[in-house]
Amino acid sequence: MGITSDIKPEKITSDLRFYEINTCEISIIKFLIENPNVIYQDHYKVKFNDYSLMKCFGLITGIDQINDEFYISVGTNTFLNLVYLTLIWGFLISLFKKSNEYFFNLKFLLSLLSSALLLTWTVYIEERFYVKNVYFFDFESMQYFIQLFILILFICIVSSYFLTTRLKTFIIFLPFLYLLIGVISGTNFNFFITGFVVLGIYRFLKNDKFWISKYYYFFLLFLWTNNAYFKNFYVDPDKIRGFTSSLFSGSSVLAYGLLLGFIINGSLYIFEHIEKFDVATYLKNILSCSVLILFLGYLGSSMPVVNFLNYYYFGLNKYGINRSNLFGVNEWGERLAWRGQFPSAETIGEFFGLGLLLYLILYLKNQIIFKKIDLLLIGISFIGLFVSNNRAALLSIFICLFIFLYKEKVKLKSINYVMVGIIFVTFVILVGLNNFSYSIDFLKDSLVNQGVFYSSGETLSSSLNYLVEARDSNKIIYGLIGFISIVGFFVNRSELWGIFISRYDPEFQELIFGSGVNNFGQLYGEIYINPTYSFLLPHSSILSYLLFVGILNLSIVLIYLITNIYTRLKNGPDIFVYLAIYVFLNLLKSDSLLYFSSFMNYLFIFYFAIKKDKRLV
Structure with missing residues (x-):
């Protein structure tokens, strides 16, 4: 019985009676030896069944067919x-x-x-x-x-x-x-x-x-x-x-x-307790990790079994992407974001961009020497950033480089004009030429209009209701919201931020002090809205922490970060100040602080950006 069973696996066909009868009898290894096509053909989906007996660990617990796809369940136990x-x-x-x-x-x-x-x-x-x-x-x-x-x-x-x-x-x-x-x-x-x-x-x-x-x-x-x-x-x-x-x-x-x-x-x-920190080694690890993430992510997207193993052994939040075409487009010709095995294309794009920015800064500061292998590592990181479709991260790199060149007084002929031109062109690409044709009134109202669109019936959240009333009664508040709405529209966030507003229904105490960290239960359960096409996060770490800690605590943290980073930038910055600016710009429109990986790396960057430290080498 189980892993010692003498029952031999059969070829997988639409007749699945054999596997319905012989659950917890066939090991995944024996099954794959008999059915090697499951390893690489994308109409097979191998999934873990955590709700199974210990004796079923590593054994086939069932196979289902839905249309042309086969779902193979492998027993595990929590x-x-x-x-x-x-x-x-x-x-x-x-x-x-x-x-x-x-x-x-x-x-x-x-x-x-x-x-x-x-x-x-x-x-x-x-x-x-x-x-x-x-x-x-x-x-x-x-x-x-x-x-x-x-x-x-x-x-x-x-x-x-x-x-x-x-x-x-x-x-x-x-x-x-x-x-x-x-x-x-x-x-x-x-x-x-x-x-x-x-x-x-x-x-x-x-x-x-x-x-x-x-x-x-x-x-x-x-x-x-x-x-x-x-x-x-x-x-x-x-x-x-x-x-x-x-x-x-x-x-x-x-x-x-x-x-x-x-x-x-x-x-x-x-x-x-860090005695010294070697920035060059940190960069090397970022670039090495970028190569592994892109390579394993591509293998997982191409081979169902690798996707299955990646999920389990790397402890992924969710299964990796199934689309092996890194440069895919939708029916409107728009590029699709590719996330590999990481749960968020936006966050992993920021990671690739972080490596590129750090490499360029260290190279311009003559702290690293260019090697031929660097061309491969940088190229792979750029491909990762490109396929993640995170254009905001690319724009942030150019902004940070411009600040770096200005502060460090790097003497390169016409470099300032070149950088301004690159930032402008990148911004136009990010926004899209067609988006400049909309009227200012349309852009100012897009955030609130999206919130109203997703609201169900006459029930409006307290935040949305306030903004609707402010449109006519409080020009100052609505002017600020209008500016955020314009920015949100240009960075493709007005719909997502509008959905957040349609859900965000704080009482006064929750608005000031928040409702508790790392918890979205009330946001998604309190106010019913019209259905969305998937589970959508706020897509702004600022909005997430507005929910978590309230406007008072969030304002204190932002003021503390901005003033300290500005002071460090003014008084002779080190590398981490530029990285902190890059991270901060991206957090305005990403959920990266909701993932432990990016949370820890960004906490580390902010810590050393604020604290002038002689341990950096």
Whole structure:
């Protein structure tokens, strides 16, 4: 029976009775040997079935045919996934050289136990998500609770061990979080987050340090939890799985607020322990990772089995793209974004662009020497940026280069005129010549009109209702919204931002202080709107954090970032100031802060952009 079964697989045909009878009898390896065409023909879709018995792990649990496509289900088990992937990823990280010895004391033990308890609590809070992914788990049983707690404690120990023994060098490997994302199949759980939470709690217990005033943050947690106490909204996290709650409730808001707080605190603990940071090595890792992402993404889009393996072993938020044509267009002749195995084409485009910008800056500063291999690496990164269709990232590169050349006083003949011309041409390409034919009134109203279009019947969200009234009664406010609307239209965001406004229905407290971090449940569940063509995020990290932390806290953070970056830029910037400007420009129109990979890399960039640090080499 199972993996030791003597039953031989058959060729796959439209007659699927053999596989209906012999579930959990044929291993995926034997099946592929008998049916090698499944490996590369795109009308076969290989998917994991996390809701299966442990004995079915790695075995065929069913095959379905829908029209001309075959869906092949491979058994896994969420509990086995947790153990198996933790061991595999731990082994991969162990290949990187240790920079310091592992330490252990009473406060670190308390940090491990507290982290495991907090993460176990999130599983119980999100019971609705897990009940369809965890086979026969009794959420009322103490025995099951203890088993889950011990399992998560094991993950915390492994993850924190590899972080603490590589504290001094871990940061240069941050780009590889775009490749090895770390979301465990069948869960809303990221392997790497556990280590950051442990270190965040340890920093708090050992040094009584928190990244902001602990009293103010606990005040916010109280407000958010109290506001959500009687609410219960569920949303499928989809492509932001692993870093976002699936449930909006008092318990969920509190748990995810604590998680994000300790993740940031743990990040600062790591940043503080860096002895030196080699920017050239960081660039090398970005470019190497870009090559791997593009290569594996293309293989996955061309071969169903590779797509299946990429999803599982790299811990992807969702399956990679199925379209192998990198330069595809739609029926209107518009280029289609290609994301490879990353969940967001826009975010991975920013990553490719980040590598290009950093290379150009280091080259112009004579901190790296051009090699022939660089031409290949840069070329692949440019292809990745091009196929992601992230024209805003390309424009941001030119803007940052222009600022760099101006501040560094690089003496190249007519370079300023060339850069202005390139920025102008790129802007025209980004916007599109046909978009300049619309009237100003149409552009100013496009954001609100889109919100009204997607609103259902007479029910308008409080934010949309306010803007509709402001159109006639408050010219100053509507003038600002009109400017945002024009910008949004030119960067192809007026529809998406309009949908956000049609959903965003804050009470006064939520407008000022937010409703809780990394939680979209209330936004997608409170106000019913007309159907959209897919699960659409706000497509602006600014809007997401307006929802999460409110206009007051968001304004404080933005003012702090802008003033500090401007001061650093004015008083002699380093490389990270230019990278921070690039990141900030892209966050205006992307959801990148909703993905742990980009969140950590951008947090790192902002940290060193604001903090003048002699550890950079």
